[in-house]
Amino acid sequence: MKKFISVLICCLLLLAVMPGALAEEEILRVYNWQDYIDEGKDDDGAIIDKSVIQLWEEDFYGRTGRKVRVQYDTFETNETMLNTFKTGKTSYDLACPSDYVIQKMIAATKDGTDETIALEKYDLSKMENYQKYVSPYIANMFENHGWTEYAVGYMWGTVGILYNPENVKKEDVKTWDIFWNTDYKNRSTCKDVSRDAYVIGALHAYSDDLENLVGLYEKGEMKAEELQKAVNDVANDTRDVTIEMVKKELAEMKKNIYGFEVDTGKTDIVSGKIDANLAWSGDAVYAMDLAEEEDNKKLEFVIPKEGSTVWFDGWIMPTGANTELAQDFVDFLCRPDIAARNMNYIGYTSVIAGDNIYDMVCDNYGVEDGKLERDVTYFFKGTLSEDKYNKDGRIIIKTNDTDRQLFAQYPSEDETARLGIMEDFGDRNEKVLEMWSSVKSNEMSATTYVLMAVVLLILAVLLLFGIRNKQKRNKRRRRR
Amino acid sequence: MRKSSIFSRKVLAVPYAVFLLLFVVVPLVLIIVYAFTDSDGGFTINNFTSFFSEAHNINTLLISVLIGFLNTFICLLIGYPVAMLLAKKELGFGKATVLLFVMPMWINFVLRTAATRDLLFNIGLNGGEHPYIATMIGMVYNYLPFVILPLYTTMTKLDKSLLEASYDLGANKVQTFVRTLLPMTMPGIISASTMVFMPTMSSFVISDVMGERKISLIGNSIQLYFDQGLWHMGSLVALIMLVLMSVTAFFDDSGEENARGGLW
Structure with missing residues (x-):
């Protein structure tokens, strides 16, 4: 009897579990940068909260009653991601590449040259949160470049110089020339990324012209859009003459800087190995936080006066993607409270505005009775509730320090006027790369050549000896 | 006793043969194919000519060979006396001491290199x-x-009586070293050299970390090309390195001989 009851209970339990197990589970495949979503972990990697991915799964189940599992993979560079698509072995519903890759993909979609990286279009009417909370600044940029249909922004930032004000004079760092300035020989590092280095070289080569234009803008004789376009043109100028100029500039820069880096810059400036570092704004914020915690050091970030570039990462849906699920997931990420969580976790600036984001930024880096005002109207306009606006309709965040985290996260409107966008170099990319690998290759001095000659001589002698000995040996062996 | 057919030699070789085919032969063929095709798949030698028409590529090639050679030379210069001391039984260095010298190999080499970088920074x-x-x-x-x-x-295996014989026949220390010990340890020297020279040329992590990415070896250019999706150029450079390495492997062919080496 006992046995019968236990069997019965088992059967009942099984029945209770069955529907869940039998119902077909849908899968959403997401391909994102490493550490680029709130995984609910603390600094030591211990799980302290539900991850944003889990939250979406639950939220979607609550709204539709459908069970979806997110298959989440990560990549380390844009090129890795692109190669994954090009080999066509794995497919995804969503991926999060950077600006220039998105441009490349959109171009391939439009002219049909490469089907492996073609994209699906978004139906923005189904994306309420994005429509409501995306910053007007970002929405505008997307619209102007024709990306709106194909991509939804995620994080964005600028390229500038992170520096230690104790050892670097403020006026020196206000120009890209700091990397060429012999007062700071071996005290700065540049990114080992061909595209970023190229832009810096081009902006430095045309710095006089650009400074004139910025002067005109400041006097009110030039519109922001015109200046933006001028900077953009210089940053994306890949004519042969310019490539040749940039090559000379960068070769000279290489002699003056401490070195190139991709990930050590942040920690090197905190530990004091270097005093200035070409940095993405998000990394700069991270380094500033770190320096404050570890050494009580105050680092600063500046966008040089010649102008710079703005970058962003965005969500795209490759052809064949499950657009319904993908759009729902992206729109969930655009919910301001979720965007705030991600922004807080990653340290980069979200493209989403809204009360949650504004409050979080004020909390983190604002000072309630601060003497300075950062005007962020251009970014938050139209997304905040009434009480966040000043009487004159502006949106400001009060602070006491210039050029710190807040300034890095949100450039001023005047600064955005001199921010170009790095475009896809297209078929000029190989030329630029050739230039870059030539810059990266080694300077050959006379001593190196002498040394090389000596080495080759030794090698030749050794080889000769080897052959002769062997012949002798063979002869002797034959005799034996 | 009849040989069981399951464990016949042929069958035992199958796992490795499959491995060899999948992970050595096929990739090698792919590299060769990619090196001589363009992105449309047609045969071309453009990759080849464009590589050698750029002076900086040849510089990279030469510097790699130079650094590889210098590294081998310095390692031998330092390592040979150490090995001699360790192999001397009278000095009583046990296996434990040898381990002490080999131990750095057990620590992850990226970590080791990063630590060396900090150390060198601190001493200027x-x-x-x-x-x-x-x-x-x-x-x-x-x-x-x-x-x-x-x-x-090699040194622990060699016959000490040959050295004694050399002294008995009136050779001094230098002569004994040059004409007895050195030829007898030649197989060790050669296998050590190939183990150092080839990986040095193709390494890019050490030169990136230690040289602050200011130096580029062949390994670096291969990495740059593949990273940027230029597989055809990358394959060509990989192929060039492969050829260079097979040239150095030519020196290794006496490795088969036993420890008496080139003595007679």
């Missing part, structure tokens, strides 16, 4: 100002164990 030999010196130090540090180990093994 940083890669920013002295990229070549810092890279060489990093290389020697990383590859020294690969020299000591094969040399030590």
Whole structure:
């Protein structure tokens, strides 16, 4: 009897579990940068909260009653991601590449040259949160470049110089020339990324012209859009003459800087190995936080006066993607409270505005009775509730320090006027790369050549000896 | 006793043969195919000509050979006496001491190199100002164990009475070394050299970390090409390196001989 009851209970339990197990589970495949979503972990990697991915799964189940599992993979560079698509072995519903890759993909979609990286279009009417909370600044940029249909922004930032004000004079760092300035020989590092280095070289080569234009803008004789376009043109100028100029500039820069880096810059400036570092704004914020915690050091970030570039990462849906699920997931990420969580976790600036984001930024880096005002109207306009606006309709965040985290996260409107966008170099990319690998290759001095000659001589002698000995040996062996 | 057919030699070789085919032969063929095709798949030697028409590529090639050679030479210079001392039974160095020298190999080499970088910075030999010196130090540090180990093994195996015979026949220490010990340890020297020279040329992590990315070896250019999705150029450079390495492997062909080496 006992046995019968236990069997019965088992059967009942099984029945209770069955529907869940039998119902077909849908899968959403997401391909994102490493550490680029709130995984609910603390600094030591211990799980302290539900991850944003889990939250979406639950939220979607609550709204539709459908069970979806997110298959989440990560990549380390844009090129890795692109190669994954090009080999066509794995497919995804969503991926999060950077600006220039998105441009490349959109171009391939439009002219049909490469089907492996073609994209699906978004139906923005189904994306309420994005429509409501995306910053007007970002929405505008997307619209102007024709990306709106194909991509939804995620994080964005600028390229500038992170520096230690104790050892670097403020006026020196206000120009890209700091990397060429012999007062700071071996005290700065540049990114080992061909595209970023190229832009810096081009902006430095045309710095006089650009400074004139910025002067005109400041006097009110030039519109922001015109200046933006001028900077953009210089940053994306890949004519042969310019490539040749940039090559000379960068070769000279290489002699003056401490070195190139991709990930050590942040920690090197905190530990004091270097005093200035070409940095993405998000990394700069991270380094500033770190320096404050570890050494009580105050680092600063500046966008040089010649102008710079703005970058962003965005969500795209490759052809064949499950657009319904993908759009729902992206729109969930655009919910301001979720965007705030991600922004807080990653340290980069979200493209989403809204009360949650504004409050979080004020909390983190604002000072309630601060003497300075950062005007962020251009970014938050139209997304905040009434009480966040000043009487004159502006949106400001009060602070006491210039050029710190807040300034890095949100450039001023005047600064955005001199921010170009790095475009896809297209078929000029190989030329630029050739230039870059030539810059990266080694300077050959006379001593190196002498040394090389000596080495080759030794090698030749050794080889000769080897052959002769062997012949002798063979002869002797034959005799034996 | 009848041989069981399951364990016949042919069958035993199958796992490795499959491995060899999948992970050595096929990739090799792919590299060769990619090196001589363009992105449309047609045959071309453009990759080849464009590589050799750029002076900086040849510079990279030469520097790699130079650094590889210097590294081998310095490692041998330091490692040979150490191996000699370790192999001397009278000095009483046990296996434990040998392990001490080989131990750095057990620590992850990225970590080891990063630590060396910080160390050199603190003593003022940083890669920013002295990229070549810092890279060489990093290389020697990383590859020294690969020299000591094969040399030590050869030396413990060799017949000591031959050295005594050399002294008995009136040779002094230098003559004994040059005409007896050196030829007898030649197989060890050669296998040590190939174990150092080839990986040095193709390494890019050590030169990146120690030289602050100011030096580029062949390994770096291969990595740059593949990273940017230029597989055809990348394959060509990989192929060039492969050819260079097979040339050095030519020196290794006496490795088959026993420890008496080139003595007679």
